[in-house]
Amino acid sequence: MHLDxxxxxxxxxxxxxxxxxxxxxxxxxxxxxxxxxQMNHIRVGGFQxxxxxxxxxxxxxxxxxxxxxxxxxxRIDRKFDVHEx
Amino acid sequence: xxxxxxxxxxxxxxxxxxIGIAIWSRAxxxxxxxxxxxxxxxxxxxxxxxxxWMSAASFISMAGLIAFLGYDGSVYLMGWTGGYVLLALLxxxxxxxxxxxxxxxxxxxxxxxxxxxxxxxxxxxxISFTYVAGQMRGVGIVFSRFLEVEVTxxxxxxxxxxxxxxxxxxxxxxxxxxxxxxxxxIFAYTVPAVFIAIQITGNxxxxxxxxxxxxxxxxxxxxxxxxxxxxxxxxxxxxGTKSRIDVFCITLALMAGTAGLxxxxxxxxxxxxxxDARLSAxxxxxxxxxxxxxxxxxxxxxxxxxxETIQPGAIGSAAGNMAYDDRPDWFETWEQTGxxxxxxxNGDGRIQYYNDANAGFAAQAAEYGWQGNELSVDRDIMVLAxxxxxxxxxxxxxxxxxxxIAAALSxxxxxxxxxxxAVSHDLIKGIFVPHISEKRELLAGRIAAAFAIMxxxxxxxxxxxxxxxxxxxxxxxxxxxxxxxxxxGIFFKRVNKQGAIAGMLTGLLFTYGYIExxxxxxxxxxxxxxxENIAEYWLFGISPEGIGVVGMxxxxxxxxxxxxxxxxxxxxxxxxxxxxxxxxxxDEDHA
Numbered sequence: 120m121h122l123d124x125x126x127x128x129x130x131x132x133x134x135x136x137x138x139x140x141x142x143x144x145x146x147x148x149x150x151x152x153x154x155x156x157q158m159n160h161i162r163v164g165g166f167q168x169x170x171x172x173x174x175x176x177x178x179x180x181x182x183x184x185x186x187x188x189x190x191x192x193x194r195i196d197r198k199f200d201v202h203e204x
Numbered sequence: 205x206x207x208x209x210x211x212x213x214x215x216x217x218x219x220x221x222x223i224g225i226a227i228w229s230r231a232x233x234x235x236x237x238x239x240x241x242x243x244x245x246x247x248x249x250x251x252x253x254x255x256x257w258m259s260a261a262s263f264i265s266m267a268g269l270i271a272f273l274g275y276d277g278s279v280y281l282m283g284w285t286g287g288y289v290l291l292a293l294l295x296x297x298x299x300x301x302x303x304x305x306x307x308x309x310x311x312x313x314x315x316x317x318x319x320x321x322x323x324x325x326x327x328x329x330x331i332s333f334t335y336v337a338g339q340m341r342g343v344g345i346v347f348s349r350f351l352e353v354e355v356t357x358x359x360x361x362x363x364x365x366x367x368x369x370x371x372x373x374x375x376x377x378x379x380x381x382x383x384x385x386x387x388x389x390i391f392a393y394t395v396p397a398v399f400i401a402i403q404i405t406g407n408x409x410x411x412x413x414x415x416x417x418x419x420x421x422x423x424x425x426x427x428x429x430x431x432x433x434x435x436x437x438x439x440x441x442x443x444g445t446k447s448r449i450d451v452f453c454i455t456l457a458l459m460a461g462t463a464g465l466x467x468x469x470x471x472x473x474x475x476x477x478x479x480d481a482r483l484s485a486x487x488x489x490x491x492x493x494x495x496x497x498x499x500x501x502x503x504x505x506x507x508x509x510x511x512e513t514i515q516p517g518a519i520g521s522a523a524g525n526m527a528y529d530d531r532p533d534w535f536e537t538w539e540q541t542g543x544x545x546x547x548x549x550n551g552d553g554r555i556q557y558y559n560d561a562n563a564g565f566a567a568q569a570a571e572y573g574w575q576g577n578e579l580s581v582d583r584d585i586m587v588l589a590x591x592x593x594x595x596x597x598x599x600x601x602x603x604x605x606x607x608x609i610a611a612a613l614s615x616x617x618x619x620x621x622x623x624x625x626a627v628s629h630d631l632i633k634g635i636f637v638p639h640i641s642e643k644r645e646l647l648a649g650r651i652a653a654a655f656a657i658m659x660x661x662x663x664x665x666x667x668x669x670x671x672x673x674x675x676x677x678x679x680x681x682x683x684x685x686x687x688x689x690x691x692x693g694i695f696f697k698r699v700n701k702q703g704a705i706a707g708m709l710t711g712l713l714f715t716y717g718y719i720e721x722x723x724x725x726x727x728x729x730x731x732x733x734x735x736e737n738i739a740e741y742w743l744f745g746i747s748p749e750g751i752g753v754v755g756m757x758x759x760x761x762x763x764x765x766x767x768x769x770x771x772x773x774x775x776x777x778x779x780x781x782x783x784x785x786x787x788x789x790x791d792e793d794h795a
Binding site: 125156170184201 | 270275277278281282285286288289292293294297411414415416417424425426427442443448451452455456477478479482483485486489490493496497500782785786787788789
C-alpha cells in the first residue's frame with residue numbers, strides 16, 4: 120500500500136515534469152531553432168514569429184512554466200499528503 | 205557635476221551600501237556562511253539568484269553580442285533562461301530536500317564515495333574559475349572607462365570590495381548584498397533602454413518597441429535593420445549564420461550548464477522549504493527575464509543607432525558617411541580606451557562601416573570607393589556606450605557604470621563563495637580534517653575565500669576572449685560534468701559510484717580538451733590552441749561553445765554503462781533517494 124502510494128506520487132511528478140519539458144522543448148528548440156524558418160513566414164506586428172520565439176517568446180513561456188509547475192506540484196503534494204507544515 | 209565626478213559619486217554610494225549590508229548581515233556560524241542560515245524568503249532568494257546569475261556577461265556583453273550576431277544571439281537568450289526550467293523541475297527541490305551545504309557534498313553522499321567528492325570539487329573549481337575570469341575582465345572594463353583608472357587599479361578595488369563582504373558576510377552577506385545589487389543593476393539596465401526605445405520608436409516599453417515601427421518611417425525596426433545591414437554587406441539581422449546543429453547544441457549546453465552551475469544550485473539551499481525552492485526558481489527567472497527580454501531590444505536598437513550615426517546619408521554617396529572630424533564625444537572617449545578604433549583606409553576622412561569579409565559585397569564596396577571596413581567596435585562596449593550614443597543625461601551613464609560593476613561583483617562573490625565552501629567544507633572538513641571545530645572551519649572558509657579572490661584577480665588580467673565567450677565555456681564544462689551526475693543521482697537509483705566518477709571524468713576531460721584544442725583556455729603558455737577553430741574541423745560541425753552537449757551525452761552513456769556492469773548502490777542509498785524525492789515523509793513510514 121505505502122509502496123504503491125510512493126510510486127503513484129513519483130509517477131504523478133514525472134508526468135507533470137514530462138508535460139512541462141515537452142512545452143519547454145517545443146517553444147525554444149522547436150519554434151525558435153528547428154522550425155524557425157517556417158515560423159518566420161508568420162508575422163505578428165513588426166516581428167517574424169520564429170525570431171520572436173527565439174528572442175522573447177520562449178523566455179516568457181519559461182517563466183510561466185516554472186510557476187505552473189510549482190503550483191501543480193503543491194497540489195500533488197497535498198493530494199498525497201506529503202506537503203510541508 | 206562632471207560625468208566623472210558623478211560616476212565616482214554613484215559608484216561610491218553603491219559600494220557604501222554593499223559594505224553597510226555586509227556588516228549588518230555578517231555570518232556568525234558555518235550555516236550562515238554557507239547557506240545563509242536557510243532563512244531567505246523565496247522572493248529575496250529569487251532576486252539574489254538573479255543578481256548572482258546575471259554577470260558582467262549578461263549586463264555588459266550580451267546585448268552587444270546580440271547587436272552584432274542578430275538571430276544567432278538567441279542562443280544566449282534561450283540558453284541562459286531555459287536552464288532555470290531544468291533547475292526548477294529536475295534539481296532544485298530535491299537538492300533542497302537533501303538539505304546539506306554544498307554540491308560536492310550531495311555527490312559524495314549519493315555516490316557514497318570520497319573520490320566522487322574530490323572529482324566533483326575539481327569540476328566545481330574548474331568551472332568557477334573559468335567563470336570568474338570573465339567577471340574580472342568586466343570589472344576592469346568598467347573601471348578603466350568610467351573611473352579612468354588603470355585596469356589593474358580597477359581590479360584591485362573590485363577585489364577589495366568583494367573581499368570585505370564575501371569574507372565577512374559569507375552567504376548571508378552575499379545574499380542581501382545581491383538583493384541590493386539586483387535593484388541597482390536592473391534599474392541601470394532598463395532606464396537607458398526605455399529612453400532609447402522612446403527615441404527610436406516612440407514606444408516606452410523596450411520589449412514592444414522591438415517589434416514597433418521606427419518613428420516617422422512607417423517601417424518596422426527589425427525590417428529596417430535587416431534592410432540597412434544587408435545593404436552594407438552584413439548578414440540579415442533576423443536570420444543567422446551559425447548552422448542549425450550548432451545553434452541547437454550551444455543553446456542546450458548553456459541550458460544544462462545553467463542547471464549544473466554550483467553557485468546557482470547552492471542558492472536553492474538557502475530557502476526554508478522544498479516548496480520555496482520551486483517557487484524561488486520561478487521568481488529568479490522572472491527577475492532575470494526582465495533583463496533578458498530587454499537585452500535583445502537594446503541590441504537591435506544599439507545596432508540601428510550605431511549605423512545611423514556612422515552612416516547618416518545615403519549608402520554609397522560621397523557624403524553619406526560621417527566625417528571623422530565631426531565624430532561625437534562618446535566616439536572620442538571610447539577611442540581612448542582602444543575599444544573603438546578608426547583607420548582611414550581610403551583616405552577620405554570619413555568613416556566607412558561595412559562587412560569587408562563578404563566577397564559578394566566587395567565589388568559594390570569598390571564601386572563606392574571604399575577600401576575596407578574602417579571602424580572596429582568592441583562588442584563589450586555596446587551597453588556601456590549606448591546611453592552616450594543616444595545622448596542621455598550624465599546621471600544615466602553613471603548609473604550604468606554602477607550597474608555594470610554590481611553585475612560583475614555579485615556574480616564574482618557568488619562564485620568565490622562556492623569555491624571557498626568547496627575548499628573548507630568539502631576538502632578540509634569532508635576529506636582531510638573531519639573533526640575540525642566549527643569555528644576553525646569558518647576561519648578556513650574565510651581564508652579560502654580570500655585566496656580565491658587573489659587567484660580570480662590574477663586571472664582577470666589575461667582572460668581568454670570576450671566576457672560572454674569565456675563564460676560560455678564554463679557552461680559547457682558544467683553541462684558535461686556536474687549536471688548529468690546530479691540528475692542521474694535523483695532520477696536513476698541504479699547509477700553507482702563507479703558510473704558517476706567515470707561519467708564526470710569523461711565529460712569534463714572531453715569538453716575541456718576540445719575547448720583547449722580549438723580555443724585555448726588555461727594552457728596558452730604551452731602553445732594552445734593547437735587546432736584552427738573553423739567549422740570544417742569541428743566534430744559534427746559543433747563549435748567549442750556547444751561541445752558541452754556531446755560531453756554531457758558521453759557522461760550519461762558512460763555513467764549508465766559502467767553502473768550496469770558494477771554492483772548496484774547499497775540499500776541505504778536507495779532509501780536516501782526515496783527520501784529526497786518527497787518533500788515530507790509519508791505517514792506510513794512511521795506506522
